[in-house]
Structure formats: C-alpha cells, structure tokens
Amino acid sequence: MTTVDPDTAAPPSAERARRRAAGDPVKALLHRHRELCERAVDPLEIAAGLEAHGITDRTAARFRHRDVFSLAEELYARSPRGEEPAAATAQVPAGPSAYRALGCALLPGALAAAAAAAGQAWAGPAAVTATVAALVWPGRPAGGRFPWLAHLLAAAVAGWAAHRYGTALAVGLALAVAPGHLLAAAFAAGARARLDGSRALEDFADRARPLLFASVAGFTAAAVGAAALAGAPLPVAVPLALLLFLTRLLLRHGSRRGPVAAALALALVPVPAAAPAAAAVLLVHAVLALSRASAHARP
Numbered sequence: 001m002t003t004v005d006p007d008t009a010a011p012p013s014a015e016r017a018r019r020r021a022a023g024d025p026v027k028a029l030l031h032r033h034r035e036l037c038e039r040a041v042d043p044l045e046i047a048a049g050l051e052a053h054g055i056t057d058r059t060a061a062r063f064r065h066r067d068v069f070s071l072a073e074e075l076y077a078r079s080p081r082g083e084e085p086a087a088a089t090a091q092v093p094a095g096p097s098a099y100r101a102l103g104c105a106l107l108p109g110a111l112a113a114a115a116a117a118a119g120q121a122w123a124g125p126a127a128v129t130a131t132v133a134a135l136v137w138p139g140r141p142a143g144g145r146f147p148w149l150a151h152l153l154a155a156a157v158a159g160w161a162a163h164r165y166g167t168a169l170a171v172g173l174a175l176a177v178a179p180g181h182l183l184a185a186a187f188a189a190g191a192r193a194r195l196d197g198s199r200a201l202e203d204f205a206d207r208a209r210p211l212l213f214a215s216v217a218g219f220t221a222a223a224v225g226a227a228a229l230a231g232a233p234l235p236v237a238v239p240l241a242l243l244l245f246l247t248r249l250l251l252r253h254g255s256r257r258g259p260v261a262a263a264l265a266l267a268l269v270p271v272p273a274a275a276p277a278a279a280a281v282l283l284v285h286a287v288l289a290l291s292r293a294s295a296h297a298r299p
Contacts, residue, residue: 037079047072052294105181112174127170134177153264172232176241179222187215205291239275246282253295
C-alpha cells in the first residue's frame with residue numbers, strides 16, 4: 001500500500017493559486033479590503049482606510065511598497081469601479097449649505113446674549129443647550145456601546161459650570177460657538193488639502209499638527225474675547241470652551257468616544273483645576289488622533 005503526500009496530492013490549480021498569491025501579496029490585500037477599494041473616490045481614501053485598519057508604512061514594506069500611499073495607489077488602480085466615484089463627489093456640500101451652517105452657529109450666541117440682556121431667567125439653560133447642540137453634534141455616525149455618552153457628559157459639564165458660575169459663563173460659551181464652527185471647518189479643509197499633498201503617513205502628520213495647534217490657538221483667542229464680552233471669569237470660561245471645541249473636533253472626525261468621555265468626566269470634578277486639566281488631556285489626545293490620515297477621510 002502506497003502513501004500519498006498531501007502536498008503532492010493537491011490539485012495543480014490550487015498549487016498555482018497559492019503560488020500566484022505568494023507572488024502577488026497585494027492581491028490578497030485587495031480582496032480583504034475590496035469594499036473600501038471599490039467605493040474609494042481616490043487613492044487617499046484607501047490610504048486613510050488602510051491606516052484605520054492598522055496598516056502603517058512599515059507594514060506596506062511587506063507588500064513591496066515604500067509607504068501606505070504608494071500601496072493605496074496600486075490598490076486603487078487595480079480596483080474595478082463604475083460611476084460610483086462621480087456620485088460620491090456630488091455629495092460635497094454646496095454653498096447654501098455652508099451659509100446655513102454658519103447661520104446655525106451664529107444663532108446660539110445671538111439668542112443667549114439677547115436673553116441675558118433682557119434679563120430672562122431661562123437665558124442660562126437656553127445658552128447651555130444651544131452651545132452643546134452646536135459644538136458637539138457629530139459629523140459621523142457615533143460608534144461604540146454608548147455612542148451618546150460624550151454628548152450627555154458635555155451637557156453635564158456646561159450645565160454644571162453655568163450653575164456654579166452664573167448665566168454670564170453660559171453666554172460666553174454660546175458666543176464662542178461661531179468662531180468654533182469657522183475654525184473647525186477651516187481645520188477640516190486644511191487637513192484635507194494637506195492629505196492631498198502628502199506622500200507618506202508621517203509626512204501628513206507633520207503637516208497636520210501645526211494646523212491643529214493654529215486652530216486651537218485661534219479658538220483660545222476667540223474664547224477669551226467671548227468670555228470678556230459676556231463678563232464671564234476667564235480662568236473658568238476659556239478652558240471649558242476649549243474642552244468643548246476639542247470635543248467637537250474629535251467627534252466630527254470620528255474619534256473614539258472613550259477618551260473624550262473620560263476628559264469630560266474629569267471636568268466634572270468640583271475643583272478649580274479640573275477643567276484646565278481636562279482640556280490639556282483632550283488636547284494631547286487630539287494631537288494623536290487628528291494627525292492620522294484616517295481622521296480626515298470623507299465620511
């Protein structure tokens with residue numbers, strides 16, 4: 001009785017398929033991320049998606065590419081697609097939508113300032129509600145087991161601060177909504193432009209961090225002006241406004257909710273240093289999260 005070697009017993013077609021896969025590692029990656037590659041508008045979308053799945057420039061070397069962007073270009077070129085990219089580009093917001101968004105951003109500050117000037121008792125709660133709704137409304141579908149926890153904590157932080165420090169603080173936060181909206185939109189557009197001009201993940205990170213710091217600095221100056229205009233205490237109003245601004249940036253760019261919720265919970269600790277510490281913690285997380293290409297892929 002003769003024994004059969006399993007390796008020699010394999011069908012010739014299966015053996016040839018294994019050899020082709022070994023000689024073409026990109027083909028297996030293309031099959032694994034087929035949906036991402038077929039719906040991508042450009043190679044940058046694929047690069048951001050690969051990074052979100054943990055593929056780095058070092059990993060790309062195993063696929064015989066110098067970086068993730070080069071690997072994404074090959075995947076994009078080898079992916080079948082019909083008319084879907086043209087349909088995707090048609091989803092870019094038009095001019096009237098941008099004006100409506102700006103009008104909604106101006107509304108909280110205007111309503112809060114008018115109600116406070118008229119001496120209305122509901123001015124503080126209304127300002128808190130409008131501020132949280134405008135600053136923290138997500139730009140991408142929320143994920144995780146408790147997707148709305150960060151929003152509830154943001155409302156608790158703003159409400160508790162307004163209760164402790166008065167209506168002026170709530171009005172100051174509401175007045176900071178408009179500059180926060182403009183700077184968040186400018187940061188998103190600038191990061192996307194830097195993503196278009198980058199050729200490696202590290203290159204994009206080096207370009208994105210200064211833009212983030214400039215946006216944070218610009219908003220801090222705007223928050224100082226809003227707090228001064230409302231008569232709110234600067235040491236309290238500015239860190240809280242910055243905390244909500246960073247929360248807005250992270251949630252709108254699809255960041256994980258856990259670190260955001262943890263920073264907001266820290267701000268609820270009833271000590272004066274809690275809000276500045278929470279803002280500092282969230283800034284560190286924002287530098288790490290928003291310097292990733294995957295944070296700026298089109299939703």
